[in-house]
Amino acid sequence: MHHSDTIAAIATPLGQGGIGIIRISGPDAAAILQRLFRSSSASFAGFRPRFMHHGRIADASGELLDDVLAVHMPGPRTFTGEDVVEIHCHGGPAIVSAVLEAVFACGGRAADAGEFTKRAFLNGRMDLTQAEAVAEMIAAPVKSGVRLAQAKLDGMLGRRIAELRGRLELVRMKLCVAVDFPEEDIECLSPEEFLDDIASVREALAELLRNYERARCWREGVLVVLAGQVNAGKSSLMNGLLGRTRAIVTDIPGTTRDFLEEQLSFEGLPVRLVDTAGLRETGDIVEQEGVRISRDLASQADLVLLVVDARTGVGHAEEELVASVGADRVMVVLNKTDLVETIPVVPQGCAYVAVSAKKGEGLDTLVGMARAHVLSRREGGEPESGDLVPNLRQSRALRDAQDELEHLQQDIRLQLPYDILGVRLEAACAILSEITGETTPDDILNKIFESFCIGK
Template sequence: MFDTIAAISTPRGEGGIGIVRMSGSDSLCILTKIFKPISKKEVSELRNFSINYGHLYDGDEIIDEVLVSIMKGPNTYTKEDIVEINCHGGFLITEKVLELVLKSGARIAEIGEFTRRAFMNGRLDLTQAEAVIDLIHGKTDKSISLSLNQLRGDLREQIDILKKQLLDVSAHVNVVLDYPEEGIDDPLPHDLVENLHNVVNTTDTLIKSYNKGKMIKEGVKTAIVGKPNVGKSSLLNSILREERAIVTHIAGTTRDVIEEVVNLNGIPLVLVDTAGIRKTDDLVENIGVEKSKELIEKADLVLFVVDNSRELDEEDLKIHERIHADKVIGLINKTDVESKLDITPLTKIKKWIKISALEKIGIDSMEKEIYNYVISGQVEDSSQKLVITNVRHKSALEKTKQAVENIFETIDMGLPMDLIAVDLKEALDSLSEVTGEISNEDLLDHIFSNFCVGK
């Protein structure tokens, strides 16, 4: 924690600019050894939060013409002195600059170490640190909006409110237990009981937001299923607006799953075109069919495609048996030809949409229905509602909710107040896990291992 660390913070490869970042107490000292400003000033004379033009030197040899940003702690990302060297981009030059910095006294940063230092130095709590990596990996405007809300501290503020409400209850309980001579009544006052109800309701709302938040963050795994030759691959191509999958009149053309991601009104839709489900003696196709069956179980949403030009058969009905009614949208494809279809036996599907994947008919209506399914009116405006996207937060909040519900059971059963104190501590500790006030090294190693080296 006391070393000065360095890393390349821009993507490796050719580009206009590459940035080598240093953080630590020796950052300016190291810069003094290798940088000569064009202004002829000493590094110690350069203003804080300034960008300075000059050259990097390895001894008497000029390495590059650079711009150097100087940011002195504690008002920096890591709360330490930070130097960023803006050199020319490219594989070789950025590596040479990094080697020069390391040779002059820095050490290479570990994965995520800059953000880990920001957390350890109190610049960020753990929810904000996790928001940084979510922001970097964000695929859509909505996922970025959720990450920015968390980085801003919205979740931490809500956790602080819940903790204060629990601490008010804990203070009363401790007075009753520690000073029995004061004659304070054992039952909790009405306002403190309301605090507990609010904690349960708020944690429950946050927990329920997780599935929607996870979909916005990671994407909606959407399996396109149906028997062979109903138009699944044509549908995939229509949504992607490109010829991604091979389309022929021959049944069984798609033998493996094809996966693509499309941005649907700010939500990443992970589309999976599956092999047509049927009995087959072809070994390769049969493996694809088994994968299709597995995807029906694992998918967040199933698009069940049937052929308007053919009557239902045993293959359609067997697929229908496998589908979960709460995560399926039915698509009647090939509506541009004469209908021979009767969907009456397919009772699990509550919503049907008529389309022609080949003629691009009904695709907009289908996309709107998929969007409505994902949002379900609960996360319409992610900038206005607090949504959790991290399973670690969900798990900690579930423990908090359970601990408070245990308190209500203790009160109802007339058990000693000592038990309330135990559950209160459990609830408070679980909330502290969310923000990282209570954490362990293994957890921190796991979280920061998902970062790039330069962040």
């Protein structure tokens, strides 16, 4: 599939930078570049494919806009499968915008979100799992997420899904023979062989789903909530873990009345760290709402860091929180231990760590223990390069395919006719085809690519 129009967009982040890249794709990409480009070489005789040319960009009126490097990459051996042009100019917002406007004036149109990758998919340069991996690589918060996306970008997941679908298609072929030639005395597929074939595919799908659950925290991050009474040192701890001042710290109780959220990494594990309002009885309506939100966030957290002032120890509010959340999801952080001689008792079943948030003591130990505590409650360790991990859309489709195959096994045991069994089998194959994009409806495709950034 080739498009009749030519799209253009800024491919680098907006804002000041050393370089800004404008990407153009479509049948008029080379013509647009020729109209705008003024080579700095007297011997310039046209664009060599995939070769950087130095020169200047001028707008339609002839005004020189910037010193640039430009490259023309003829299709179909490009990212989109079409003729592609890139203009590398200086990265100031005004410069990049001016060059893009000049491209539009020459016939290009603004690309939609994800349209470059969508064209790559529609032109057969990648399957849908690879297209989704592009967005996942860009959005990956830590290195492990990049590795997971890279395996899919290389096509490994798409090939695995295609292989499993091929095994089901082979069973379908045998069913078709049995349906089309019922009078022949040929055993095309015994019930035992049929069940074994389906069971092996179901187990392969289950393994992919286990990978999804195991890697979810590495791809999406974990929610870690700082909870505790007022003035226990939650905000100081948040600032210490971030390495900068994010939360206001004062001696006035109830300074934090809403929650603050920041992204950081616990030794490679992506974390959403949330500082919440202090737990206490109050007549202040706003603070009451803050306390309610604190308890609600704690109930959702993968890990609650219950910050306790070591001078006062654990009180009724902390014990109540542990009881509601569960000791296995709570790690007590005994703060201000530099001011005491003995460590107070913590609730039974809770792990604990002693720190001084104000002095920065014990924070590395806290990070390591928190990371280990979260991972201990999840199956498997850190994902490795080459692991095949489906995303949310893909995992839902895999579950749907598994459900069809489970019902198919039940129907086989009930000795239903082959033509009825074929309906279940066909449905499972169709679901797997949706994962790789061979039969994915347009509305799903549009939803996928609309989540991409402009310029990719």
